[in-house]
Amino acid sequence: MKQTGSPEARLSVSRPHPWFLLSMILTGIAAISSASILIRLTDAPPVTVATYRVTLAALLIAPWCAFRNRSTPLHWNGRVVALTLSSGAFLALHFIFWISSLSLTSVASSATLVSTAPLFVALFSFLFLNEKPSKKLQFGIFCAAAGSALLAGHDYSFSAEALTGDLLAVLGAIMASGYLIAGRFARQYLGLCAYTASAYGTAALILLPASLLTETPLSGFSGKTYFFLLLLALIPQLIGHTAFNWTLRFLSPTRVAILVLGEPLGATVLAYLFxxxxxxxxxxxxxxxxxxxxxxxAMAMPSGKDSFDE
Known part of the structure; x- marks a missing residue:
C-alpha cells in the first residue's frame, strides 16, 4: 500500500495479538448491530438521530482525549489534518445520504445498496492505493453482498422517487468507503483518541448546521427518546465505530468494510431476540x-499484507 507523509512522523505501534484483534472486531460488530434496534426505539427524525449520535459521541470522548493527549505524541501536519477532516466529512455525508434514502425508497433497497461499501473500498483501493484484492477476497465480497441482499428481502420499487432514494443509498456507500480509506491513512499518524475525537467532531459540525438548515427538530422529545439517543452515541458510535477505527491501524480498509457488514447480521439476530x-x-x-x-x-489475506511497515 502506498504511504503518505514522512515515515518519521508515523506512530510506532506494535501489532496486537490476533486474539485481541479478533475480540475488538467482535466487540465492534456487536456494538454497531444495536444501532437499528435503538433507532427503532427512538421517536425522532432520522437526521436528528444522526446529529445526536455523532455530537454526543464527540462530546463524550473529548475529556478522555484531553487527558490522553498529554502523554501521547501527536503528528499533525497539513496532510493529516486534511485526512482527518475528510474522514469526518465522509461520515456526516454517509449519514445524510443514507438516512435521506430511507424516506424515498424501501428499507430493503436502501439496506442492500448501502451495504455495497466494500465494493467501493476495494475499487478505490485498487485505483488509488494500488491494492489488488485477491480472488479469495473478491469471492468473500461477493458472498457478503449476496447475503446482504437476501437479508434485505425483495421489497423493491422502480418509481422515479425510489430510484432517487436508491442513488442516495449508493452515495451513502461511497461516503462510507471514503470514511474508511481516509481513516486508514490518518490512523497511521494519529492515536485512536485524537483521530476519533477529530473525525466525530467534524461530522457533528456538519450535521448540526444541516439540521438547522433543514429545520429538523433537535429538542422537544420524550425522556425515553433522549435516553436511546444517548445509548446510540455510547454503543454503536463510541464503542462500535471506535473499535473499527482502532482496527484501521492494523487492517486494510477493504477488510474493515467487510467486517462492518456484520452489522446487518447482528441486527437481524437482535431483532429476532428482542x-x-x-x-x-x-x-x-x-x-x-x-x-x-x-x-x-477476514481470512483472505495474511496479516502482514494489512499493516503498513513499521
Missing amino acids: LAETLTIGKFAGLAILGSGILVS
Missing part, C-alpha cells in the same frame, strides 16, 4: 451466506 421479528428461511440463508463471506474475507 423485537420478535420473524427469521424466515430467506433471512436465515442470508445470514449464513453473509457470515461465510465475512469469514472468507
